[in-house]
Amino acid sequence: MEENRNTLSAPAPHECERAVLVAVVRDNQEPRQAEEFLDELEFLAETADIRSVRRFTQRLPQPSSRIYVGPGKLEEIADYCRENEIDVAIFDDELTPSQTRNIEKGMPCRILDRTRLILDIFMSRAQTAYAKTQVQLANYEYMLPRLSGLWTHLERQRGGTGTRGGAGEREIETDRRIIRSRIAKLKEDLKKIDRQMAVQRSNRGQLVRVALVGYTNVGKSTLMNLIAKSEVFAEN
Missing domain, CATH: 1.10.287 (Helix Hairpins)
Structure with missing residues (x-):
């Protein structure tokens, strides 16, 4: 029976997972910007104890509504993941439910998108x-x-x-x-x-309430500790 690979079940604790990162470079997007997004995605993956081993990019006007990338590129990614025993493929955009289902049919590993990855980090923190x-x-x-x-x-x-x-x-x-x-x-x-x-x-009377809001891993906790002399957990 084929192993059930889904995006919602967390892997059992073990050594750091190996991943490939996948991104579509839009026609109006500079390659440098795409690399910055992938750098950020790799950083998020490291936060979730996932090690990136390779990046795949494809220039398209827009991501494919079916499989995000082109069929040839998806086959190339799947072959690499199969040959190198990759644990997870992380896509740089939020995948639609239909994209996720279609991609999973051709992939030998788990699928994550950026939103799922961030949610996993938030859930652990x-x-x-x-x-x-x-x-x-x-x-x-x-x-x-x-x-x-x-x-x-x-x-x-x-x-x-x-x-x-x-x-x-x-x-x-x-x-x-x-x-x-x-x-x-x-x-x-x-x-x-x-x-x-x-x-x-x-009950606090006229105390002013202040909030620090920002993207994950940009330094909110570090800034809080510096300003308030607090001891909020903070790490890279």
Whole structure:
């Protein structure tokens, strides 16, 4: 039986995974800019304990709506991954659900896109209850349109006569119902946390609230530690 390769199941902890990076260079885009994006993607991969071993680029007016790159390029990438036992292929844009499914058919390894990679990093780094809830919500909203064929990440609730869901309910519909239920609960949890935080803020009188907002790994925690003399966890 063919091994189930999906974008939603995390690999078991082991030595650093090996990856190829894939990007489309648009006609109106400078090659240097594309390389900068790939440098950033490689940096994100390293943050997720994934080592980049090769980059693949292709110049196109726009990414293919079916497989992101051209069929010949995808075959070249697949052959390289197969011959070199690559663990994961990381695409520099967010892939649509249909692109992901089509790409997986021809690839011998896991598929990640930039959004999935960033979500994985956030999930591993979230510390507070609010942050963890936000990341879980973003993760489920990302997963919902990508459930087709990606069932192993959820508990199975099989329908049957006299059981919840009714006889013959398709697994994919059951999964969607589970995900929607979890999304609804997480949104309600966020509202509760927001109300708690509002009470806490009201108890602080006239203190000014300041937030540091920025892309992952740009130095927010380091800056916070310098300004506030705090000890927020920070690393490259």
